[in-house]
Amino acid sequence: MPEPGNIENLQSSIDHHHDIDAATMLHLTYVYGPVASRRLGTSLGVNLLPVETKVCNFDCPYCECGWTDSDRPAGKMPSLEVLTLELETKLIECRDRGIALAAITFAGNGEPTLHPKFFEIIATAGDLRDRYATGAKICVLTNATRLTLDRVRRGLLRADVRQFKLDAGTEGMFRLVDQPYGALTLEKIVADIIAFDAPKMLQSMFFRGEVKGQRIDNAAPEEVAAWLALVVERIRPEAVHLYSLARRTAATNLQAVPAAELDAIADRVRHLGIPAEVF
Numbered sequence: 001m002p003e004p005g006n007i008e009n010l011q012s013s014i015d016h017h018h019d020i021d022a023a024t025m026l027h028l029t030y031v032y033g034p035v036a037s038r039r040l041g042t043s044l045g046v047n048l049l050p051v052e053t054k055v056c057n058f059d060c061p062y063c064e065c066g067w068t069d070s071d072r073p074a075g076k077m078p079s080l081e082v083l084t085l086e087l088e089t090k091l092i093e094c095r096d097r098g099i100a101l102a103a104i105t106f107a108g109n110g111e112p113t114l115h116p117k118f119f120e121i122i123a124t125a126g127d128l129r130d131r132y133a134t135g136a137k138i139c140v141l142t143n144a145t146r147l148t149l150d151r152v153r154r155g156l157l158r159a160d161v162r163q164f165k166l167d168a169g170t171e172g173m174f175r176l177v178d179q180p181y182g183a184l185t186l187e188k189i190v191a192d193i194i195a196f197d198a199p200k201m202l203q204s205m206f207f208r209g210e211v212k213g214q215r216i217d218n219a220a221p222e223e224v225a226a227w228l229a230l231v232v233e234r235i236r237p238e239a240v241h242l243y244s245l246a247r248r249t250a251a252t253n254l255q256a257v258p259a260a261e262l263d264a265i266a267d268r269v270r271h272l273g274i275p276a277e278v279f
């Protein structure tokens, strides 16, 4: 789940190299940054997926990691030990250089909740945060497809911020925009989010274009109306973050939705009594 929003590398001496592979669009490390995020502040990113392949149960055409290679974790998933070592090393570097982290964000080369040790990793990150970066929030960006798994639920409850991705208000648009693997449905995801008994935020990507000969426009008036009615009104999240394309995408012929259109959608969310921001 790559992180949306305007991000630029902090020109700190911590990261001399660019941590995204230009050809594959994948993160080259398990812990990357810090990056300056308009949404999250100064943030360390944690990638729980392999560095050489993208693992997700969605195949969003707009994904900044390229097309999905697999929906199943292979033998190449980073171990809890490796992740702990990389994160602790980076947190110590940040502390020693006086970098005040606002967030430790779980995103990376796919869907973070697919890692079999998701709960242990989030819990360990919380312990490391308490030791080295007390001001940092543990944030998880997820497509919300695995909320009924006990280890995923417990891991998300240990996080400080949960951002659930919801890009559509109809099953048809959901299948176009997110291209889920298997029998995943929007209705099941929405029901699971509603049942998730803790504060939650939504993040929604709007874009238009053509993929595999099919026109996609989840910002069309009827789609926005369905998204508002089915998603925002039913879920009643703490806040909604809206964004459009800002970086390279898996599909090449997509167009960003202009900021004015996103602002108009955000106004309608606010009209329903839910805070909304455009990034």
Ligand code: SF4
Pocket (backbone or CB within 6 Å): 001, 002, 056, 057, 058, 059, 060, 062, 063, 064, 065, 068, 109, 110, 111, 143, 178
């Ligand atoms: S949910 Fe979509 S955007 Fe997120 S990693 Fe998977 S394919 Fe990419």
